[in-house]
Amino acid sequence: MTLLVAGWVAIDEIETPFAKVEDSLGGSATCAAMAAALFTDVRLLAAVGEDFPAHHRRTLESVARLDLGGLTVEGPRTSRWGGRYHYDLNTRDTLYTELGVNAAWRPELPAGWEDSTTAFLAAGDPLMQRVLMGALPGAKATMVDTIKFYIDGMPGELRETMGAADFVTVNESEAREIAGTPSIAKAARALLAGGPKGVIVKLGEYGAAFVSESDYFVAPGYPLEEVVDPTGAGDAFAGGFLGYLDSVPAITPAEIRKAVIYGSTVASFDVEGFGPSRLLTLTRAEVEARYGEFRRLTHFEAGE
Amino acid sequence: MTLLVAGWVAIDEIETPFAKVEDSLGGSATCAAMAAALFTDVRLLAAVGEDFPAHHRRTLESVARLDLGGLTVEGPRTSRWGGRYHYDLNTRDTLYTELGVNAAWRPELPAGWEDSTTAFLAAGDPLMQRVLMGALPGAKATMVDTIKFYIDGMPGELRETMGAADFVTVNESEAREIAGTPSIAKAARALLAGGPKGVIVKLGEYGAAFVSESDYFVAPGYPLEEVVDPTGAGDAFAGGFLGYLDSVPAITPAEIRKAVIYGSTVASFDVEGFGPSRLLTLTRAEVEARYGEFRRLTHFEAGE
Numbered sequence: 001m002t003l004l005v006a007g008w009v010a011i012d013e014i015e016t017p018f019a020k021v022e023d024s025l026g027g028s029a030t031c032a033a034m035a036a037a038l039f040t041d042v043r044l045l046a047a048v049g050e051d052f053p054a055h056h057r058r059t060l061e062s063v064a065r066l067d068l069g070g071l072t073v074e075g076p077r078t079s080r081w082g083g084r085y086h087y088d089l090n091t092r093d094t095l096y097t098e099l100g101v102n103a104a105w106r107p108e109l110p111a112g113w114e115d116s117t118t119a120f121l122a123a124g125d126p127l128m129q130r131v132l133m134g135a136l137p138g139a140k141a142t143m144v145d146t147i148k149f150y151i152d153g154m155p156g157e158l159r160e161t162m163g164a165a166d167f168v169t170v171n172e173s174e175a176r177e178i179a180g181t182p183s184i185a186k187a188a189r190a191l192l193a194g195g196p197k198g199v200i201v202k203l204g205e206y207g208a209a210f211v212s213e214s215d216y217f218v219a220p221g222y223p224l225e226e227v228v229d230p231t232g233a234g235d236a237f238a239g240g241f242l243g244y245l246d247s248v249p250a251i252t253p254a255e256i257r258k259a260v261i262y263g264s265t266v267a268s269f270d271v272e273g274f275g276p277s278r279l280l281t282l283t284r285a286e287v288e289a290r291y292g293e294f295r296r297l298t299h300f301e302a303g304e
Numbered sequence: 305m306t307l308l309v310a311g312w313v314a315i316d317e318i319e320t321p322f323a324k325v326e327d328s329l330g331g332s333a334t335c336a337a338m339a340a341a342l343f344t345d346v347r348l349l350a351a352v353g354e355d356f357p358a359h360h361r362r363t364l365e366s367v368a369r370l371d372l373g374g375l376t377v378e379g380p381r382t383s384r385w386g387g388r389y390h391y392d393l394n395t396r397d398t399l400y401t402e403l404g405v406n407a408a409w410r411p412e413l414p415a416g417w418e419d420s421t422t423a424f425l426a427a428g429d430p431l432m433q434r435v436l437m438g439a440l441p442g443a444k445a446t447m448v449d450t451i452k453f454y455i456d457g458m459p460g461e462l463r464e465t466m467g468a469a470d471f472v473t474v475n476e477s478e479a480r481e482i483a484g485t486p487s488i489a490k491a492a493r494a495l496l497a498g499g500p501k502g503v504i505v506k507l508g509e510y511g512a513a514f515v516s517e518s519d520y521f522v523a524p525g526y527p528l529e530e531v532v533d534p535t536g537a538g539d540a541f542a543g544g545f546l547g548y549l550d551s552v553p554a555i556t557p558a559e560i561r562k563a564v565i566y567g568s569t570v571a572s573f574d575v576e577g578f579g580p581s582r583l584l585t586l587t588r589a590e591v592e593a594r595y596g597e598f599r600r601l602t603h604f605e606a607g608e
Contacts, residue, residue: 055481087486088480088486089486090486144562151573176392182391182392182393182394183528183529183531184509184527185527185528185529185531186529186530189529203510205488206507206510206511207510207524207525210526216527216528216600217601217602217604218524218525218602219602220511220513220522220524220602221522223488223489223513223520223522224487224489225487226487226490227487227488227494233321254604254605257604257605258604258605258607260604261604262606262607267586288607288608292606292607293604296520297520297521297522298521298522298523298524298602298603299563299602299603300398300521300558300561300564300565300599301558301561302591302596302599303562303565303566303592303595303596
């Protein structure tokens with residue numbers, strides 16, 4: 001079983017009310033790949049620039065079960081993102097986005113990677129996402145994420161791509177924008193009508209909801225007392241979710257519920273450190289312990 | 305077993321993006337009492353004015369298990385509140401608050417009501433809340449709610465009142481303001497340190513969290529496709545929560561978790577109609593059915 005993660009590897013500059021870091025290893029594919037590698041073998045497909053620091057490459061190389069055969073140098077500049085979080089850490093301003101090599105990147109699947117059993121297409125050009133899904137006809141599950149840039153700029157392409165995926169993951173505000181309704185339940189149903197088998201609406205600190213034709217499941221946010229940096233939490237969720245599903249023999253409704261909790265668990269660790277730093281030291285035993293805490297957080301006895 | 309509910313009975317004017325109602329039966333005690341009466345016998349202690357419409361009194365009289373022996377006329381004007389909800393129904397502007405009779409109301413317990421087994425002190429003067437709790441020394445559980453007006457205006461009195469209560473219920477934004485921290489978990493712990501046995505943080509459409517020295521429990525929001533009017537949802541939650549606890553032989557951690565779900569269930573029905581209208585037709589069987597749905601929404605299998 002092998003999960004393909006395609007998307008951005010970038011360099012972030014992050015400012016929170018409490019601290020500031022420059023030159024942080026970032027990008028949607030980075031966090032997702034690190035999170036997924038806790039559960040299964042992962043292949044990373046992404047482009048960086050000639051300026052990509054050697055220490056960031058060494059960090060990626062240090063991740064067990066992560067194959068960097070698809071991490072290529074495609075031009076002078078690595079993509080860069082700068083963001084500043086507000087006091088409650090729930091909202092942020094993007095200070096800048098430099099596309100760098102990702103402005104013109106056309107991902108190509110390395111030889112032999114056609115046998116990837118699952119694929120996560122992190123936020124990116126929806127046409128490219130669809131091309132990659134098409135190159136993996138045998139995959140048992142594909143998942144697509146997106147950002148406001150593509151919702152606004154390429155709504156038709158995005159709709160087609162989401163319809164071709166097994167799972168779609170969006171933020172609450174994105175779901176509302178795409179579906180044109182303030183109700184999360186209604187927005188998820190509208191997205192579902194477009195073709196995917198399941199829709200995950202990420203609710204930030206309030207958790208996540210999974211919606212399919214026959215199921216509705218809500219995972220709470222883990223009650224952290226200290227959040228250091230929410231950057232990458234959504235991608236860590238996606239990596240944990242699909243990484244877990246890649247590792248099981250059959251994707252059943254019960255396994256999907258467990259995958260939502262594994263995704264929530266990994267995301268809750270991710271926000272405990274700047275960038276993906278906490279994921280680098282995270283162990284499967286720590287994940288299992290917190291998974292159990294999620295059960296204690298939400299389970300209750302039957303009624304009358 | 306009898307629950308005392310003390311607070312406001314008022315007349316509301318509510319505007320949502322979809323409709324507007326004037327002369328709606330409102331007030332924190334109204335919704336809480338109606339919700340609680342689904343589970344136990346309820347005594348309503350509140351003041352109205354000479355202008356209180358006969359049809360609203362008849363509505364209250366129609367609620368089974370609700371004793372109006374403490375609903376007294378205390379002056380010319382009933383309290384009035386006007387509010388307008390924004391597009392997503394999560395935020396609202398208060399257009400006006402007319403204190404009316406509640407400006408000078410000093411609640412007095414009717415003879416014989418000292419044997420109430422539980423009490424909900426809906427948002428009001430914290431000193432009055434404490435006086436009422438003191439008049440019920442044998443109560444097995446008391447719960448206090450508040451609003452920004454008292455958090456800002458009487459912080460010392462409020463702290464003392466909350467410390468004397470068994471349960472405290474606050475909105476997320478109120479919890480953050482009282483505790484001075486953006487973390488819900490930290491804010492709840494800070495409130496708990498003040499003396500109550502349990503703190504409920506209401507998260508609006510995202511549900512509610514219950515925190516005690518030994519427990520942390522999160523109930524999700526019920527995924528409604530149509531919300532008509534969120535007014536009174538927090539009070540309906542409180543009524544369902546404490547009404548259920550009043551009805552059980554012993555208040556255990558497991559019963560508290562069930563009470564949080566019963567509160568969430570009743571609140572989810574409350575928002576399906578304007579004011580407390582949906583509560584008037586709600587049956588215990590409907591409540592039990594949705595309680596079961598909450599289990600299906602949140603339960604999942606153990607991990608590895």
